[in-house]
Amino acid sequence: MRASIVASSLLALTQAFYIPGFSYKSYRDGDTIPLLVNKVYSDYSELQYAFTELPFVCPPTGRLRAGHLTSGTSITLNLGEVLRGDRIVVSDYELVMGVDEEVRYLCSQTIDLEGIRRANELIRDGYVAEWIVDNLPGATSFQTTDKSRKYYAAGFKLGDETRLGLGGPAEYLLNNHVTLVIRYHRAPGKDGDKGKKVIVGFEVFPRSITANDRDESGFPAHIEGEHEPLLLVPQANSTNSTDTENEPTTLTIPYTYSVYWREDDRLEWQNRWDMYFVAQDDSANVHWLAIVNSLVICGLLTAVLSVVLTRTIRSDISGHRDIGLAGIKSKSSRKTSSPKREKSNLLGPVADLDIDNMVSDEEEIEDTAGWKLLHGDVFRAPAYGGLLAPLVGSGMQLLYMAFGLIVLSTLGVLNPSFRGGYISVGVGLFVFAGVFSGYFSARIYKTFGGQTWQKNVIITASLVPGLLFATIFILNLFVWIQASSTALPFGTLIALIMLWFFVQLPLVYVGSWFGFERMGAYTHPIRANIIPRQIPDQRWYFKSGQKLLLAGLFPFMVIFVELMFVVKSLWVDKTTYYYAFGYAGVVSAVLTITVVEFTIAATYFLLCSENYHWWWHSFATGGASSIWVYAYLIYCYFTKLHISGFVSSMLFFAYGFLACAVYGLLTGTIGFLAAYAFVGRIYGAIKVD
Template identity: 25%
Template sequence: MSFQSRSIFFLFFSLFISSTFASESDHKYQRDDPVNLWVNKVGPYNNPQETYNYYSLPFCHPSSTSAAAHKWGGLGEVLGGNELIDSQIEIKFLRNVEKTVFCQMVLDDAKVKQFKHAIENNYWFEFFMDDLPLWGYVGELHPDKHSDNGKHVLYTHKNIIVKYNNDQIIHVNLTQDVPKPLEAGKHLDLTYSVKWVPTNITFGRRFDVYLDYPFFEHQIHWFSIFNSFMMVIFLTGLVSMILMRTLRNDYAKYAREDDDLESLERDVSEESGWKLVHGDVFRPPRYLVIISAVVGTGAQLALLVLLVILLAIIGMLYIGRGAIVTTFIVCYALTSFISGYVSGGMYSRNGGKSWIKSMILTASLFPFMCFGIGFALNTIAIFYGSLAAIPFGTMVVVFVIWAFISFPLALLGTVVGRNWSGAPNNPCRVKTIPRPIPEKKWYLTPSVVSLMGGLLPFGSIFIEMYFVFTSFWNYKVNFSTMTSFNYEVPFICWFCHNSYSCLYQEK
C-alpha cells in the first residue's frame, strides 16, 4: 500500500472512529486559560427534531457571526444536526465574573415577532462548555390582565456555575433570570456571570449526573420482568418441542426416496392441513430475490442492534455527541457480510439463478431505502432551514462508506453463503408438478392472516416492553429530547412554564 493510500485510509478511519473512541483533548486547563462557550441550536420543545441554528433567532453577538469559530465534530454529530459556534463570551478558567454585559440588542418589530413566536412555541436552546451541555428556555409567557395572549418576556441574564476538580471541569450549570418584556424600539442588555465552585467528583465520573436516579422514587419490577421473559422462553420451548415431536416422523416419511409417490399420496389422503401440500411447502417462492434480500437484511439489522447495545454497555457512547450514530454507521458497514451470507445461502438453497441481481439487491435494498427517505426529509429540512438538513459533503462520506465498505462485504458474503450454506436441506421432497390449491375465503388470505395473527402478539409484547422501558429509563435524562437543562434540580423542572428559579433546589 502506497503512502498516499495509507494516508487516505487513516483519514477516513479517524473520521469515523474518533468521535466514538477518542477525545479531542485532555480537557485540562491552567488558571486564566480561555474556556469556550459554544452555542449549538434552538427549537420548539414539543418537536425536538425541529432544530435551527442558534442565531436564526435575532440574538445579538459580541462580534460578527461570520467571523466566529465553528466546531465540527465527527460523522454522527453532523448527522445529528449539531453546529457549534463560538459565542465569543469571555470565560477564563477559575476566574469569577460578576454580572457583565456581553452585547446590546435593539428590538424592532421583526425581532419582536420572531421572539414572540419562539416563546409561544416553548423554544429551548443548547450550549456546550468543555463538551458538557447546557439547556434553557428562550423566554416565557407571563399572564397579563390587559392582554388575552399574555406578556412575552425574554431572559436577558445567564448565570453559569462551573464545578471543577483541580485543572478539569466537572459540572456546568445554567440558570436564567432578569426577564424583560418584548417591546419594539427597546434596548436590551444581555448579561452573564460565571462562578467557579470546587468539587471532589473525579473527571471520569462527571457524566454520572445524567444517570443519577435519586430524584425520583422508582422501583424496577424485577420479578415481573423475569417472570415475563421466562414465560416467553418456556412457551416457545414447549411449542417447539411439541411441533418437533409431531413432525419428526412425518418429515422422515416424506423424505424417503424409495417410496412410491402414489402410495404416499394414498397414505395421506385422509390427512389435512399442510400434509396435503407437503410436496409444495418448500417450493421456491415467486419473488425469491426480494425475499432473500429482505431476510439477509433482517439478519444484519438484528446483529447490528445487538452489537451496538453491547458496545454501549461496554463503553460510554452517551458521552460523545453523535457517538451512537457513528457507531451504527460503522457497525452497519462492517456487518454487511452477514446480510450477503444469509441472503446468498437462502437464494442458493432454493435454486436461484440470477446471482448478480440477488447480490446487488441485497447490498442496496436497505441503504437505498434509507437514502430515499432521507432525501425527502432532507429536502424538507433544507426548505425550512433546519439544522437537521444533512450537508452534501456528509452525504458523500456516507455514500463512500457504503460503496467501498458495505457493498463489497455484502457481495463477498453472498459468494461465501452460496458456497458454504447453499446446499438444499429441505425435510420434504418437492414435487415436480405443483398441486392446485383452491381459492381461499377473504379472511384466510395472507394479508388478513398476517394482520390478525400478529395483532395479539404485538399488543402483548408492546404492553410488556412499555412497562419494562418505563421501569428502566423513565427517570433518566433523554439526550435526544433534552428533557433537562439543570443538572442539580429535579428533571420535572423542564416541564414547568413558570419561572424555574422557584424549582432551583440543591439536592
C-alpha cells in the same frame, strides 16, 4: 535516537488524544476555557436551529480564545452530530479557571420587528439553548420530588411567557443575562498534585433584565435583587423620543453574564454525568417492572413451547417413524410372499402393484399430523423469493449493527459524553456489515433457485438503504426550507452517497460472491415435489390482518414499558437523556427470545393447517410488533406530545414510520431465521433412511 524520538512522539500523541467519557482534561488556575454554543430545540417542534444564526443573539466577533480558537470558529463535527442537528461554534464568553466575574458585558444587539417576532415565536414554543463547556451541556438544576437530591436537565430557556391579568394578551420576556456556575474538582493522579482541576458541573441560571438603568458600559445598576424584565416589544429611540408620529420598530438588547467557580468535593470526574440521570434513578423500579413483565411473558411462551409443542412434535415424529418402519416391513413381506405374475399381462408393470395395500398405506399417512403431509412442499421456493432474500440480508445487516451497538453501550464505549457517537458508530457498523448482508442474501437467493447473483447484489445493496436515503432526502427538503439546523448539509449528503456506493456496495458484492459461489445454497432434508399441494381453507386467525395483530401483540408487550422511556426522551422531554442501556440490553434479549418462540409456535400451527407458505409468514410474524409500536406513537402524538405545526408533525410521523420499518425488518429477520431452523429440524427428524 530514532527509538527515543518515536517514543516521545507517541507519548505526546497519547496526551493529546481525548476519548470522551474515558479521558479527562485538566486545567490550571488562569487557563482560559472556551464556551461553545450549539443549538436551540423544543419539545413542541421537531425543528432545531443553530444558536449563532438567531437574529437576536450576539454575533461572534472573531477575537482570539483558548487553544488558538477564535470566536465564530465552527467545531469539526462527526457524522452523528451533523445528523442530529448540532452546529457547535466558539463563543465570545470568557471563562478563566478560578476567576469569578460578578458581571461582564457581552454586546448589545439591535433587532427589527422581524427579529422580535422570531424571538417571540421561539419563546412561545418553549425553545431551550444548549451550550457546552468541557464537553458538558449547560444545565438547569432541579430538585427531586423528595427534595433530597439535585439533578440536571440539559439546556436553559430562552425566555418566558407572561400575561397581564386573566385572559390578557401574552407578552414574552427574553433572558438576556446568564449566571454561569462551573463546578470543579481536584484532578486525579499526578495532575492533581500539580494543582490542576477538572470540571464536573456546568449550570446556567438565565434572567431577564431590562435595558434601562444601565451605565455607558452596558452594566445594570446592580446585578443582585429583582429587576424589571426585558419585554420583547419595540422601544422608542431616545434621540427621537419627541417624534410621536413614527412608531418604534426596533429593540436594542444588552447581553451580560456572570461567572462563578465552585469546588465540589462530592462529585468525581468519572461520575459527573450522573447528575443528568438522577431523575431516571427514581424510575429504576419501573425499569425493573418492565424487565419482570418481559420475563413473565417470555416464560409463558417458553412453557407453551417446551410443554405443548415439544411433546406434541416428539410424539408426531416417533409415530411417523413407527408408521414408516411398519410400512417398510409390510412391503418387504408382501414382496417376498406374493407369487410372481406373468410378464405377458396386458397391464404390464402396473399389474404388479398392490392397489389395496397402497390405499391402506395412504390412509395410515393421512392419520398422522397435518404438518407431516407437507414434507413434499414445505421447502418449495416462495413467491417473490427474489425480494425476500434481499430483505433478510438487510435484516442480518441491521442485526449485526444492533448487536454491536448494544455491546458497546453496555461496555460504556457509547455514552452521552461521546456526542453523536451512537449515530456515527451505528452508521459505520451498518455500512461495514454489508458483507454479512450480501453473504446471507446470496445464499438464500441461491436456495430459492436464483441464478443471476449480480442482480441480487444490486437489489440487496440498494433496496433498504436506497429507500431510507430517498425518504430522508425528501424530508430534508422540507427542513431546509425552514432553515433548520436539522437539515443535512450538501457535503454530508455527498458523504453518505460515497459511503453507500464505494464502501457498502463493494462489501455486499464480496459477501454475495463468497456466499453464492463458494458456500452455495442451503441444503434441505427433503426435496420439493414437482406438483404443488392444494392448500385447504384456512381458519380466521390465519388470515393476514388478524394474524399480524395477534402475532405482534406479545413482543410489543415485552418492550412496552421501556418504549415509554424512549418516547419520553426523544419527544416528550428532550432535555432528559435516555441512558439505560443495561435495562435495554436485557429487554432486547428477552424480546429476541419472545420473537423466536412466538414465530416458531405460529409456524407450527400454520403447518398443522396444511399451509406450506411459511417463508413470508415467518418474516411477517416476526416483524408484526412494529405495527403496534407505530400505533403507540400515533397514540402518544394525540395524547402526550406537544408537537405543533405541519412540518414538525410530518417529520414525526415520517421518521417514526422509518424507525418502525427498520425495527420490523430486524425482528422479521429474527423470526425468519428461527422458523427456518425449526422447519429444517422437524422435517429432518421425520426423514426415514
